[in-house]
Amino acid sequence: MLSLVLAGLFFAGIHLGVAGTRLRDRAVGLLGNRGYRAAFALASLIGLIWLVAAYRHAPYLATWGMLQWWKPAAIVLMIPAFLLAVIGLATPNPTSVAQEVRLAQGPRGIVRVTRHPFLLGVGLWALVHLIGNGDWASLVFFLTLAVVALAGTASIDAKRARLAPRAWPAFAAQTSVLPFAAIAAGRTRFDAREVGAWRWTIALLAYALMLGGHSHLIGVSPFPG
Numbered sequence: 055m056l057s058l059v060l061a062g063l064f065f066a067g068i069h070l071g072v073a074g075t076r077l078r079d080r081a082v083g084l085l086g087n088r089g090y091r092a093a094f095a096l097a098s099l100i101g102l103i104w105l106v107a108a109y110r111h112a113p114y115l116a117t118w119g120m121l122q123w124w125k126p127a128a129i130v131l132m133i134p135a136f137l138l139a140v141i142g143l144a145t146p147n148p149t150s151v152a153q154e155v156r157l158a159q160g161p162r163g164i165v166r167v168t169r170h171p172f173l174l175g176v177g178l179w180a181l182v183h184l185i186g187n188g189d190w191a192s193l194v195f196f197l198t199l200a201v202v203a204l205a206g207t208a209s210i211d212a213k214r215a216r217l218a219p220r221a222w223p224a225f226a227a228q229t230s231v232l233p234f235a236a237i238a239a240g241r242t243r244f245d246a247r248e249v250g251a252w253r254w255t256i257a258l259l260a261y262a263l264m265l266g267g268h269s270h271l272i273g274v275s276p277f278p279g
Contacts, residue, residue: 055115058108058191062198065101068094069202074209079216091151105198112191119188125278128182133261135182138164138233139175140257141249147171148225149210157214157221161229163248166237169229170207177203207231 072078073094082090141164148156149169164171177200184196211231215222230236237244246254268276 055112055190055194058105058112058194061101061105061108062194065098065105066198066202068097068101070205070209073206074213078213105195109191109195112194115190117188117190117193120274121186121188122278124186125276128186129265129276131178131182132265135175135178136261136264137175137254137257138168138171139179140260141253142171142173142175144253144256145171145249149214154214154218154221157218157225160225161242163250163253165229166242166244166248168231168233169225170210170231173203173206173210174231174233 072081078090081093085093145163145165146156147153147165147169148159150172161169168174180196180200180203184193184200187193187196208231211226215226228236228242230239230241234244236242264271265276268274
């Protein structure tokens, strides 16, 4: 369990304590953009592998126990989680790595819903599993991922505002972190056709495959019983 806690602190630390801060700017000054990105990607990969390995080897210590009644809700909530994460990953986005030049183009597709679709999808996925898996290891593992994903939205916004002070305000004014908030406020409009049929298809297919294969891949049935 100690290894899992340390892995969680390391993974959260490099993402929230470095990625969006002025420490990142100093690292870029020393290593250059490419050097920093390579170093950060390697550290993130090491941290993620450590986190997953520690979680898999952590002892099972129950908290509230696995909630069977939560499974139907989890099945439903995982649909928007997959849509946000998969479509967000496949959509050009000014908040993504090395895509700052897209700020002037304005939001399109899923970015009109939220400017951080991938992170919110991962955050929702983590929270759903945090609630459903009632043990200490799952609490540490999924809480780490949820905090990194959800707090990462503010970190990225701060970094973009600092590094693109002219282009960022207009983009931020047309978008929101909270899904559909900018649309509800009339600052942008959503057109499902902008997302592209292939992105909808891949996201829903990924959801269906994970739902059907969860028992075999993860070893836990997503269905109550």
